[in-house]
Amino acid sequence: MSNFLDERRARMTAALPLEDAILVVGAGEPVPLPEGSDQTYPFRSHAEYFYLTGRECSSGVVGFDPRDGAGDDWISFVPEVTESERVWEGRMQTPGAPLAQLGTWLAARGDRPIATLGAPTANALGDAALTKKIRERFTHARRAKDAPEVALIRRAAAATAAGYATLREHLRPGVTERALQIELEAEFFRAGAARPGYGTIVGSGPNAGVLHFEPSARAAQRGEFVLVDAGAEIDRYMADVTRTYVVGEPSAFQRDLFQVVLGAEERAIAKCVPGAEWKEIHLACAIELVGGLVAMGVMRGAPESLVEQEAHTLFFPHGLGHMVGLGVRDASGTLPGRAKDARQSLRTLRMDLPLAPGYVVTVEPGLYFIPALLNDPVRRARFRDCINWPLVEQHLMLGGVRIEDDVLVTTEAPEILTAAIPKTLE
Numbered sequence: 209m210s211n212f213l214d215e216r217r218a219r220m221t222a223a224l225p226l227e228d229a230i231l232v233v234g235a236g237e238p239v240p241l242p243e244g245s246d247q248t249y250p251f252r253s254h255a256e257y258f259y260l261t262g263r264e265c266s267s268g269v270v271g272f273d274p275r276d277g278a279g280d281d282w283i284s285f286v287p288e289v290t291e292s293e294r295v296w297e298g299r300m301q302t303p304g305a306p307l308a309q310l311g312t313w314l315a316a317r318g319d320r321p322i323a324t325l326g327a328p329t330a331n332a333l334g335d336a337a338l339t340k341k342i343r344e345r346f347t348h349a350r351r352a353k354d355a356p357e358v359a360l361i362r363r364a365a366a367a368t369a370a371g372y373a374t375l376r377e378h379l380r381p382g383v384t385e386r387a388l389q390i391e392l393e394a395e396f397f398r399a400g401a402a403r404p405g406y407g408t409i410v411g412s413g414p415n416a417g418v419l420h421f422e423p424s425a426r427a428a429q430r431g432e433f434v435l436v437d438a439g440a441e442i443d444r445y446m447a448d449v450t451r452t453y454v455v456g457e458p459s460a461f462q463r464d465l466f467q468v469v470l471g472a473e474e475r476a477i478a479k480c481v482p483g484a485e486w487k488e489i490h491l492a493c494a495i496e497l498v499g500g501l502v503a504m505g506v507m508r509g510a511p512e513s514l515v516e517q518e519a520h521t522l523f524f525p526h527g528l529g530h531m532v533g534l535g536v537r538d539a540s541g542t543l544p545g546r547a548k549d550a551r552q553s554l555r556t557l558r559m560d561l562p563l564a565p566g567y568v569v570t571v572e573p574g575l576y577f578i579p580a581l582l583n584d585p586v587r588r589a590r591f592r593d594c595i596n597w598p599l600v601e602q603h604l605m606l607g608g609v610r611i612e613d614d615v616l617v618t619t620e621a622p623e624i625l626t627a628a629i630p631k632t633l634e
């Protein structure tokens with residue numbers, strides 16, 4: 209066992225109020241493709257299992273018993289590799305106790321409550337209330353990334369930067385969203401990525417206003433926005449970056465919109481310091497974005513009041529960001545014991561907690577012209593007086609701008625892990 213995994217396990221168990229309970233963490237099972245062949249979706253261990261073991265091991269289970277002496281308190285159960293797996297996949301035996309011994313291990317602790325993390329484990333029926341509490345604490349305890357995790361995110365960010373660096377030469381009228389995806393992802397792979405960390409988003413023209421647009425055969429036209437949201441993944445850790453470009457010469461309106469988002473992003477990043485409440489950074493950013501739209505003549509009124517009325521959600525309908533690392537929304541959520549904010553405009557906020565050193569968060573404000581929101585008669589009536597609707601009509605097909613970086617919270621200034629990726633419109 210690597211030292212960092214020993215340290216990680218010790219840190220986690222110290223943070224968990226297990227008392228006399230045992231902990232069982234499952235990796236999960238491969239998921240067959242629906243057509244019933246012998247094919248499965250690519251297997252990935254559940255993130256909670258991976259965090260504790262650093263390995264992909266379908267059916268693997270890790271157990272922890274606080275009553276066992278230090279050094280014997282963690283045990284890893286692994287399936288026996290089959291001949292077929294050796295022949296077809298070249299798989300080797302994973303070290304650990306045979307999975308068949310899990311039942312005996314559990315039976316020997318039969319009267320004890322069980323907290324189950326990771327994927328469900330067939331033999332271990334967890335106590336639901338205990339499991340909920342333990343998962344909440346576990347998630348919180350792993351929010352601050354340790355040094356090996358930060359090192360992997362840095363590598364993923366470097367591979368992501370290599371991908372983005374290749375985009376500019378391809379950003380010409382006529383290039384398809386799909387072609388941009390191919391060039392970007394090829395460069396991720398060349399720079400050491402195992403895969404893209406999530407489905408690459410490329411939207412040109414009006415598609416730039418679709419928050420998670422899957423790249424299509426659409427060709428970008430001169431003067432259109434192209435929004436790219438993508439990140440490379442290395443050893444299960446990933447970056448999550450968005451840049452927005454214009455093909456050819458931007459219009460004055462596009463430049464202004466871009467500058468509003470860029471300024472809001474930079475000021476939000478500067479606020480990512482220990483103790484800062486994420487929700488407050490989000491709301492302050494919403495006020496800045498609205499202030500920019502007021503200055504551009506798109507909205508009317510006092511920015512604070514417009515955000516209070518939730519008018520910003522017409523153009524900024526998502527949260528400011530989330531945690532990233534072992535998964536694209538890694539360990540986001542609320543502080544243990546904190547209820548989700550009931551405000552309608554905050555329902556898309558992916559986390560609600562104070563920041564702490566070691567947290568890696570995305571900061572990704574955006575402003576979009578989304579016909580599905582802006583053509584909605586209920587919203588048009590509700591926000592009749594605070595929007596310059598004729599101007600909005602002119603830009604309904606403009607798409608949008610999002611700018612996103614990954615930020616490491618430190619005891620000093622926030623560090624932008626994706627700073628090597630230029631934020632210029634052209």
Ligand code: GLY
Nearest residue numbers: 406437448449536
């Ligand atoms: N940037 C992609 C996502 O957050 O899902």
